[in-house]
Amino acid sequence: DTEVTQTPKHLVMGMTNKKSLKCEQHMGHRAMYWYKQKAKKPPELMFVYSYEKLSINESVPSRFSPECPNSSLLNLHLHALQPEDSALYLCASSLPRGYPYNEQFFGPGTRLTVL
Amino acid sequence: GQQLNQSPQSMFIQEGEDVSMNCTSSSIFNTWLWYKQDPGEGPVLLIALYKAGELTSNGRLTAQFGITRKDSFLNISASIPSDVGIYFCAGLIQGAQKLVFGQGTRLTINP
Numbered sequence: 774d775t776e777v778t779q780t781p782k783h784l785v786m787g788m789t790n791k792k793s794l795k796c797e798q799h800m801g802h803r804a805m806y807w808y809k810q811k812a813k814k815p816p817e818l819m820f821v822y823s824y825e826k827l828s829i830n831e832s833v834p835s836r837f838s839p840e841c842p843n844s845s846l847l848n849l850h851l852h853a854l855q856p857e858d859s860a861l862y863l864c865a866s867s868l869p870r871g872y873p874y875n876e877q878f879f880g881p882g883t884r885l886t887v888l
Numbered sequence: 889g890q891q892l893n894q895s896p897q898s899m900f901i902q903e904g905e906d907v908s909m910n911c912t913s914s915s916i917f918n919t920w921l922w923y924k925q926d927p928g929e930g931p932v933l934l935i936a937l938y939k940a941g942e943l944t945s946n947g948r949l950t951a952q953f954g955i956t957r958k959d960s961f962l963n964i965s966a967s968i969p970s971d972v973g974i975y976f977c978a979g980l981i982q983g984a985q986k987l988v989f990g991q992g993t994r995l996t997i998n999p
Contacts, residue, residue: 777930804985815976815989816931829985863930870985873938876921877978877987879930 776800777880779864785886788854794883796847796864804870805847806877807839808863816863816879822847823869854887861885891915894977894990901967902998909975909993910961917979920953920960921987925974934975935962964995972997 777798786792796805804823808816821829822841836858838850847864861884865877894911901907911920919938923931935946937953937960944951950963960979964971977990 779930806985813992815978815992816987818986821985823985861928861930867985870983874936875919875980875985876933876936878933879923882928882930884928 777864777866777878779862779880779883781883782881783884783886785888786851786854787888788856790854791850791852793851794849794862794864794885796849796880797845798864798866798878798880799845800866800878801844802866802868802878803844804867804875805841806865806867807837807847807849808865808879810861810863810882820849828870851885854885856887859885859887892977892979892988892990894993896993897991898994898996900996900998903967903969905967907964907967907971907995908961909977910959911977911979911990912959913979913988914958915979915981915988916957917988918957918982919980920951921978921980922949922951922960922962923976923978925976925992927973931976967995967997969997969999971995 807819810816820839825841840848861882863882864880867877922934925931935951942953948965974992978987
């Protein structure tokens with residue numbers, strides 16, 4: 774099973790709302806990632822979790838709060854977002870750092886619109 | 889920081905034609921990955937390359953890891969309408985977790 778799932782597929786929220794994005798994988802991967810992608814651009818890394826611990830935060834604003842409850846799940850909590858945060862949010866997973874075959878597998882994404 | 893120069897930025901071809909795109913960098917990478925992305929969807933991994941000089945095929949797709957470890961190319965033979973999309977190369981340095989992406993090649997096919 775090489776599938777990463779994400780919910781919801783689409784999300785519209787106001788600037789005062791609190792919402793969460795969810796990601797799940799059952800490939801036994803111990804590294805999970807959040808990316809943000811704007812139209813016609815490549816994905817930009819936001820966070821990396823390795824063995825359920827946050828290992829990389831690419832200077833992301835605190836209105837984005839990641840959480841890794843267990844080795845299969847990754848959440849992204851959203852609060853007080855701005856319209857410019859509207860984008861496709863992608864989750865990915867891979868074997869952890871140090872493994873020779875560490876390609877990242879992406880989920881289908883959540884299309885977020887902030888009004 | 890590392891950058892990947894991906895070319896061409898866009899291609900307009902006829903169905904049945906072969907396609908070639910490449911990525912170059914001034915940095916050495918230990919892994920090269922090629923992804924395809926359809927509108928509104930996540931990138932799908934097409935081919936992963938792990939050794940300098942490695943040539944790998946996946947159906948009509950062929951990719952190579954350059955000998956210098958600073959470049960990679962992807963070829964698509966006999967293109968079909970479902971090949972339409974954006975193709976991204978990505979490189980990974982040994983021990984790193986951050987993928988370095990190219991800017992993408994947008995492929996359009998005229999039937």
